[in-house]
Amino acid sequence: MASYLVKRLGLAVVTLVLLSMIIFLAGQVLPGDPGRAVLGNFASAQSVRVFDHRIGYDRPFVTQYWSWVSGIVRGNFGISYQYNSPVAPMIFSGLWNSLKLALLALCIIVPLSIGAGVLAALNVGRPLDRIISILGLSGSTVPEFVSGIFVIVIFAVVFKLLPPTADSGAGAGFFTQLDHLVLPAIPLVVEFFGYISRITRATTVEALDSDYVRTAVLKGLRRRTVIRRHVLRNSLLPAITVIASQTGYLIGGLVVIETLFQYPGIGDLIYNAAKNKDFPMLEAGVLAIGVIYLLATLAADLASSLLNPRVRIDATR
Amino acid sequence: MSSASGAAPPGRPGRHVAGPVEPDALAVEGLQVSYRVGGRDLLALRDVSLRVGPRQAYGLVGESGSGKSTVALAVTRYLARNGRVSGGTISVAGTDVLALRGERLRRLRAETVSMVYQEPGKALNPSIRVGRQLAEVFEIAGARRREALAAAEDALTRVQISDPRRLLERYPHELSGGMLQRVVIAMALASEPSLLILDEPTTALDATVEAEVLDLVSSLREELDTSILFISHNLAVIAKMCDRVGVLYAGELVEEGSASEVFTEPRHPYTVGLLSCIPRRGLRKDHGRLDTIPGFLPAPGSVLAGCIFAPRCGLVEAQCRLSEPPLAELGNYRRSRCYFPGRALEVGSRGAGPGEPAEAPAGRPPVGARAPLLGLRQVSKSFSARHEQLHALVGIDLEIGSGETLGLVGESGSGKTTLARAVLGLSAPDEGSTIELNGVPLAGSAGRRTGDQLAAVQIVFQNPDSALNRRHSVRRILRRALARSAGPRGMDREERLAELIGSVRMEPRQLGLRPAQLSGGLKQRVAIARAFAGEPALVVCDEPTSALDVSVQAAILNLLVELQARRNVSYLFISHDLGVVRYLADRIAVLYLGRLMEVGPAEAVFSGPQHPYTEALLSAVPSLDGQRRGRIRLTGEIPSAASPPSGCVFHTRCPRRLASGICESAEPPLLEVAAGRTMRCHIPLDELAQLQREPPAEAPAVPGASANGSSPL
Numbered sequence A: 001m002a003s004y005l006v007k008r009l010g011l012a013v014v015t016l017v018l019l020s021m022i023i024f025l026a027g028q029v030l031p032g033d034p035g036r037a038v039l040g041n042f043a044s045a046q047s048v049r050v051f052d053h054r055i056g057y058d059r060p061f062v063t064q065y066w067s068w069v070s071g072i073v074r075g076n077f078g079i080s081y082q083y084n085s086p087v088a089p090m091i092f093s094g095l096w097n098s099l100k101l102a103l104l105a106l107c108i109i110v111p112l113s114i115g116a117g118v119l120a121a122l123n124v125g126r127p128l129d130r131i132i133s134i135l136g137l138s139g140s141t142v143p144e145f146v147s148g149i150f151v152i153v154i155f156a157v158v159f160k161l162l163p164p165t166a167d168s169g170a171g172a173g174f175f176t177q178l179d180h181l182v183l184p185a186i187p188l189v190v191e192f193f194g195y196i197s198r199i200t201r202a203t204t205v206e207a208l209d210s211d212y213v214r215t216a217v218l219k220g221l222r223r224r225t226v227i228r229r230h231v232l233r234n235s236l237l238p239a240i241t242v243i244a245s246q247t248g249y250l251i252g253g254l255v256v257i258e259t260l261f262q263y264p265g266i267g268d269l270i271y272n273a274a275k276n277k278d279f280p281m282l283e284a285g286v287l288a289i290g291v292i293y294l295l296a297t298l299a300a301d302l303a304s305s306l307l308n309p310r311v312r313i314d315a316t317r
Numbered sequence B: 001m002s003s004a005s006g007a008a009p010p011g012r013p014g015r016h017v018a019g020p021v022e023p024d025a026l027a028v029e030g031l032q033v034s035y036r037v038g039g040r041d042l043l044a045l046r047d048v049s050l051r052v053g054p055r056q057a058y059g060l061v062g063e064s065g066s067g068k069s070t071v072a073l074a075v076t077r078y079l080a081r082n083g084r085v086s087g088g089t090i091s092v093a094g095t096d097v098l099a100l101r102g103e104r105l106r107r108l109r110a111e112t113v114s115m116v117y118q119e120p121g122k123a124l125n126p127s128i129r130v131g132r133q134l135a136e137v138f139e140i141a142g143a144r145r146r147e148a149l150a151a152a153e154d155a156l157t158r159v160q161i162s163d164p165r166r167l168l169e170r171y172p173h174e175l176s177g178g179m180l181q182r183v184v185i186a187m188a189l190a191s192e193p194s195l196l197i198l199d200e201p202t203t204a205l206d207a208t209v210e211a212e213v214l215d216l217v218s219s220l221r222e223e224l225d226t227s228i229l230f231i232s233h234n235l236a237v238i239a240k241m242c243d244r245v246g247v248l249y250a251g252e253l254v255e256e257g258s259a260s261e262v263f264t265e266p267r268h269p270y271t272v273g274l275l276s277c278i279p280r281r282g283l284r285k286d287h288g289r290l291d292t293i294p295g296f297l298p299a300p301g302s303v304l305a306g307c308i309f310a311p312r313c314g315l316v317e318a319q320c321r322l323s324e325p326p327l328a329e330l331g332n333y334r335r336s337r338c339y340f341p342g343r344a345l346e347v348g349s350r351g352a353g354p355g356e357p358a359e360a361p362a363g364r365p366p367v368g369a370r371a372p373l374l375g376l377r378q379v380s381k382s383f384s385a386r387h388e389q390l391h392a393l394v395g396i397d398l399e400i401g402s403g404e405t406l407g408l409v410g411e412s413g414s415g416k417t418t419l420a421r422a423v424l425g426l427s428a429p430d431e432g433s434t435i436e437l438n439g440v441p442l443a444g445s446a447g448r449r450t451g452d453q454l455a456a457v458q459i460v461f462q463n464p465d466s467a468l469n470r471r472h473s474v475r476r477i478l479r480r481a482l483a484r485s486a487g488p489r490g491m492d493r494e495e496r497l498a499e500l501i502g503s504v505r506m507e508p509r510q511l512g513l514r515p516a517q518l519s520g521g522l523k524q525r526v527a528i529a530r531a532f533a534g535e536p537a538l539v540v541c542d543e544p545t546s547a548l549d550v551s552v553q554a555a556i557l558n559l560l561v562e563l564q565a566r567r568n569v570s571y572l573f574i575s576h577d578l579g580v581v582r583y584l585a586d587r588i589a590v591l592y593l594g595r596l597m598e599v600g601p602a603e604a605v606f607s608g609p610q611h612p613y614t615e616a617l618l619s620a621v622p623s624l625d626g627q628r629r630g631r632i633r634l635t636g637e638i639p640s641a642a643s644p645p646s647g648c649v650f651h652t653r654c655p656r657r658l659a660s661g662i663c664e665s666a667e668p669p670l671l672e673v674a675a676g677r678t679m680r681c682h683i684p685l686d687e688l689a690q691l692q693r694e695p696p697a698e699a700p701a702v703p704g705a706s707a708n709g710s711s712p713l
């Protein structure tokens, strides 16, 4: 187990290094230069050059990359061009905000779509199954910004049930924050419900059709016991792994939602950084998302190997 | 159309006897089951009636597609979602099964009927410990958690598991197939059911393990008051285990009777055909072709006016095609669905169907006179796994002559497949091993062999499904194989293609089809054609017929013999079916734990005296005569190749181990004991002959079976 963990962590580090290179390279090949973007169209060519020189944009790529990476290792993520202050605190507060939104969304998505998936599997081919799969399918084909605008119009503008912005201001209490976050979470739920419920349905149907469930039923176990002990135990594992692998998409969805709802999360930061060619912010933001993604996948793998004796054995090999 | 109630099987009081009569464990009347496929209802069972009396064992035989498993699933009310009982009745121990709902159905499953099926590895929940799963059965019956675990331990003791407590803590994937099947049987018998359904319970197991499991079932059957419905494609297993037998064909019961009578004096042409397909009674390829049943199973759902077997029957007459024959009573509790039950046996002598000319493989040089084609010298293969060295092959010396078939036998884990892979260059053997083809050393891995060398050694796998590319047509598959080989020049591509497909007795029009559109037998023919595309010198056949029905198997074996006679190709033939090996092989090599135990001419090895391990393998095979040749039984599992036993590696399981202790301390060398025969045992050949002539201690001698040394294989 320990060696498995070490191997997985090593792999994650390698992935991160590669990711950082790609991010950095992408920043270089984007058209325009940061001095122009930050100083605006009316700044003189001279001051743009001075700015670029100060931030090191005119140095060779490898030198720039090296100084960036060695800064990160020392905990220095650089200075934002836009705000002229260190990147790290802004990234962390953005991450924290996004995490709140993502957690709320997950708290709704996971039970809802797993429940619906299992329900569909238990009613394969019946109307309920069809309804769930149609709902899921239509939900996942609607882009977040469409469903986002839709819920704003319905719940905030027409019925005035919920506030239209996600940001509840500094020092707001738990329930105020929750109140503000429910609306932005809904488009995320709509987006992910279809996929996760479909996966859950598939794994549950597979378990239901398995020989060991036949054994359990023919033993004379009650249906409830069969489902709880023999079906769900084997069908939810793969579903959990899939959910974790969706974290990346969830974060992608966050970018859109945060911009739409004017929420100061990591997505909003990245969006603005990209718009303004604020490289230190952009790079640190994308890297942070990469770390989160890797951690989530790792956690899912660990969870499934702890719950599944077969994977546990194979992993030690 | 149905003969309403089946005959009351012998050996118990008839229904007319006054007073309370024990009900049949299973009574099926006019059962009709259909599956809904593509909007149509396809009949899987038509008018099936059978009875299993108290304490009786009833065998249901049939090939794939006969509907035998559907019977079991209907009885337990576990048909697939698209399956439906559309007629007839089923009662288990007097209860009408089809009328049960909810709680009452659950109680029936918990108390009255149990089922064991083919793949023990899949029958248990992979993520729950064996003990918990077994204990569940007792919890259903009302036991507390702790009591249930204790009962589970007892149940494991009953199925002769020596260390039950440890086993309870294991997960299913940590156990061998034989162990798992014992656990499943223990689970099935825990509730002491009136009816136990065994659906191909030993098909996925080694012959030695199969023998153990069958012995276990027989002894438990005597201990408990359980009736058995035994479903199998293996006639010999049914003959050994059952009192009565029913033969299913395309969803219809075509013949029924006592097991001994049905197998010795079949009264339906299909049964006759089935029996004559099986290579047995020492039949060898020099004696002639195997019989086959021409044609194919009717497509599911097709409606035939007359006898369902008519398209394939050798006795068919006008009457047969007009109306369906009834399942007629023949007296003595026998039934046959044929107009001419008395003439059924004539069909056997007619042999192969049209379009398959008998080509006797005559005029072949005798064994030993052939030049060696493939030579293995000191071939070893070890794997390192988890800080251990696993010796899969140890110092193998072997030769295969050109045009010769070498049969390779041994239990799973003996190294057969590793040897085949080494010959093919799929996994390079250890340093110091030599594999020569026509005297030229071959590189260990296929990547470093020349094109000609690669073309010279081909393989036919057990499962043609995974061996053939599903997306390609037969034409494309064969064309690629032809393109890779040099082949005889001067023939254009299409001609060669036509010739190739013809050589496996398929039609050129079938070239356009994809593997999914072909039956299992045809797929295997395509795989064989592909192997023969490059005019190979050696074809490795790895269980080529194990996944096929017996009638199809016979045709494939005939084809292999025919191709060998025509092209002088050599076979390395791996099979767990000793009857098949005996039919096909010129010489036999027996592997155990990666070591050769014995090599010799097939006839000499089969007729004995044999190495004790070979003897055990042969004893494990049930014979069709229903006689048990259980001279010796292997117990225990094959030891790990990572820590092989000291001395003779077979000593931990050898029933003939010497008392002197030499078997434990010194490994016997592989010595030449007779002309062309080598053996690895401390007991000299003549003493082995002496020992093997004597009847076994437990089982009585069977007249004629072993006295003249001819085994009924």
Ligand code: SF4
Binding pocket: B268, B269, B270, B307, B308, B309, B310, B311, B313, B314, B315, B316, B317, B320, B325, B337, B338, B339, B340
């Ligand atoms: S009824 Fe006719 S066609 Fe059918 S099995 Fe008998 S002889 Fe053959």
Ligand code: SF4
Binding pocket: B612, B613, B648, B649, B650, B651, B652, B654, B655, B656, B657, B658, B663, B668, B680, B681, B682, B683
């Ligand atoms: S050497 Fe001994 S243990 Fe090995 S096979 Fe011969 S008798 Fe059995």
